[in-house]
Amino acid sequence: MMPAMLSLAFVRENPDAVRKALADRHTEAPLDDILGLDGHWRRLLQEVEALRAERNAAGGEMGQLNRIIKEQGKSSQAAADYQQAVARHDELLERMRQVSQRIEELEGELGGVEERLNAFLLQLPNIPDAKVPLGEGEEDNVVVRTEGEPRAFDFEPRPHWELGERLGIIDFERGVKLSGSRFYLLKGAGAHLQRALIAWMLDLHVQKHGYSEVYPPFMVREACMWGAGQLPKLRENMYHDAEEDFWFVPTAEVPLTNMHRDEILEPDALPLHYVAFTPCFRREKMSAGRDVRGIKRGHQFDKVELYKFCQPERSGEELQALVNHAEEVCRALGIAHRVVQLCTGDLGFTSLMSFDIELWAPGCGEWLEVSSCSNCGDFQARRANIRFRREKGARPEFPHTLNGSALALPRTLIAILENYQQADGSVVVPEVLRGYVGGLERIGTW
RNA sequence: GGAGGGAUCGCAUAGUGGCUGAGUGCGCCCGCCUGCUAAGCGGGUAGGGGGUGUAUAGCUCCCUCAUGGGUUCGAAUCCCAUUCCCUCCGCCA
Numbered sequence: 001m002m003p004a005m006l007s008l009a010f011v012r013e014n015p016d017a018v019r020k021a022l023a024d025r026h027t028e029a030p031l032d033d034i035l036g037l038d039g040h041w042r043r044l045l046q047e048v049e050a051l052r053a054e055r056n057a058a059g060g061e062m063g064q065l066n067r068i069i070k071e072q073g074k075s076s077q078a079a080a081d082y083q084q085a086v087a088r089h090d091e092l093l094e095r096m097r098q099v100s101q102r103i104e105e106l107e108g109e110l111g112g113v114e115e116r117l118n119a120f121l122l123q124l125p126n127i128p129d130a131k132v133p134l135g136e137g138e139e140d141n142v143v144v145r146t147e148g149e150p151r152a153f154d155f156e157p158r159p160h161w162e163l164g165e166r167l168g169i170i171d172f173e174r175g176v177k178l179s180g181s182r183f184y185l186l187k188g189a190g191a192h193l194q195r196a197l198i199a200w201m202l203d204l205h206v207q208k209h210g211y212s213e214v215y216p217p218f219m220v221r222e223a224c225m226w227g228a229g230q231l232p233k234l235r236e237n238m239y240h241d242a243e244e245d246f247w248f249v250p251t252a253e254v255p256l257t258n259m260h261r262d263e264i265l266e267p268d269a270l271p272l273h274y275v276a277f278t279p280c281f282r283r284e285k286m287s288a289g290r291d292v293r294g295i296k297r298g299h300q301f302d303k304v305e306l307y308k309f310c311q312p313e314r315s316g317e318e319l320q321a322l323v324n325h326a327e328e329v330c331r332a333l334g335i336a337h338r339v340v341q342l343c344t345g346d347l348g349f350t351s352l353m354s355f356d357i358e359l360w361a362p363g364c365g366e367w368l369e370v371s372s373c374s375n376c377g378d379f380q381a382r383r384a385n386i387r388f389r390r391e392k393g394a395r396p397e398f399p400h401t402l403n404g405s406a407l408a409l410p411r412t413l414i415a416i417l418e419n420y421q422q423a424d425g426s427v428v429v430p431e432v433l434r435g436y437v438g439g440l441e442r443i444g445t446w
Numbered sequence: 447g448g449a450g451g452g453a454u455c456g457c458a459u460a461g462u463g464g465c466u467g468a469g470u471g472c473g474c475c476c477g478c479c480u481g482c483u484a485a486g487c488g489g490g491u492a493g494g495g496g497g498u499g500u501a502u503a504g505c506u507c508c509c510u511c512a513u514g515g516g517u518u519c520g521a522a523u524c525c526c527a528u529u530c531c532c533u534c535c536g537c538c539a
Contacts, residue, residue, distance in 0.1 A: 049495095049507055056508090058520080060465065062464060063464030063465060064465065067464095067465085093519050096519035393474090397502095
């Protein structure tokens with residue numbers, strides 16, 4: 001009946017594990033309400049089901065009695081049988097009137113309980129993996145490794161917003177004119193470079209890493225937002241159409257998760273590896289006032305996303321591979337990056353283990369989060385009702401799902417501009433991208 | 447946007463109030479038969495939830511014939527709404 005993030009049975013049988021997960025995440029959820037409602041729900045269900053069973057049995061009997069009664073006119077059925085049938089029929093009819101009324105009452109009550117229970121259940125976050133470091137927030141995340149040397153400069157590196165404006169490839173003023181704050185235009189070589197990055201990343205993951213390319217809708221139904229776990233928590237952070245049931249995707253993770261919603265995948269279908277390019281739309285209400293400078297955080301940005309469905313026992317290694325595939329982009333670009341493991345307090349709602357990848361941006365002087373790779377376990381699969389069979393005829397199980405950017409575009413662009421800038425303000429195009437920008441080697445000539 | 451038609455167990459279909467959670471064909475699975483295949487014969491072939499079990503074993507009950515309501519003692523079957531699909535017209539990148 002209720003698709004939840006965590007199975008109701010699991011919560012019922014492991015309330016302490018759930019309680020610990022909530023504590024580790026430093027978050028709250030109506031666990032006790034859930035446990036109470038669950039008991040109530042099951043009592044009601046048993047009662048209503050017993051009555052329904054009675055009604056079903058009576059239904060069969062009344063059908064037979066009807067036939068006996070109808071036959072009476074034609075064949076010379078014994079009068080006694082007829083009388084008996086009529087009497088029994090009336091008796092059942094009266095009894096069933098009462099039973100049906102009672103069922104109706106109970107069903108109403110049951111529906112209310114289910115609705116509340118479901119709403120509460122959807123608020124439970126995923127249970128962190130035992131290997132995730134404990135911590136309260138961002139400051140407790142753990143740097144797992146750093147690769148590549150941050151580039152040394154013999155001049156003061158400029159931030160990308162200066163470089164972009166001087167080169168005429170980022171236009172902030174007109175972005176604001178068109179759409180308001182947190183919008184900008186890319187122009188000329190900037191726009192071309194962005195397009196090149198998308199094409200190159202897609203090619204890399206398809207050709208070298210074996211992912212299947214997908215071009216999904218950028219607007220989806222609300223149900224998809226529940227399935228991928230964006231709702232109910234992130235409602236304030238998403239855009240949607242006021243008249244129709246269209247929600248703008250905040251990440252390709254949403255359509256990719258829901259691709260297989262309500263499906264049972266065939267035994268040989270897993271693992272599925274998808275890569276998709278989409279724009280992403282976010283209100284950024286939660287981050288009002290943060291990162292207003294430059295193109296680091298906008299309401300619209302592009303992203304190339306990796307997504308996997310796999311058998312549960314394989315999700316650990318699939319996560320490592322996913323992180324590695326995202327890092328491969330950083331390596332190929334020749335920019336220093338580091339991998340950070342999120343602590344329990346910073347873990348996303350749907351994730352049981354996550355690693356962020358950060359590119360060094362010398363102009364802003366910070367590590368830029370360009371990817372967040374997560375293993376969601378069976379959490380999303382459960383919500384979106386995605387299952388698979390290990391063998392023909394085997395009972396369906398929930399697969400594990402994983403996602404990660406590879407990479408988020410504007411921040412990658414920031415890193416390129418700031419790392420490849422020259423003393424004269426021009427920017428050298430990374431070698432791997434030159435084939436995608438018509439051989440262009442440098443942006444700006446002075 | 448307008449006018450029609452449709453939605454049933456993997457596929458195709460039957461089914462106009464109780465004996466139908468549901469027949470048939472195909473596909474698939476297991477047996478039998480059989481030099482090998484094929485044919486033939488027999489059986490099986492949805493998902494979910496509750497209860498009881500150490501049990502992903504059994505047993506048992508309930509729900510689901512697109513979805514949500516309604517009529518009825520009782521609905522795949524009658525009524526209403528919604529969604530999706532198809533055909534035709536209009537419009538459009």
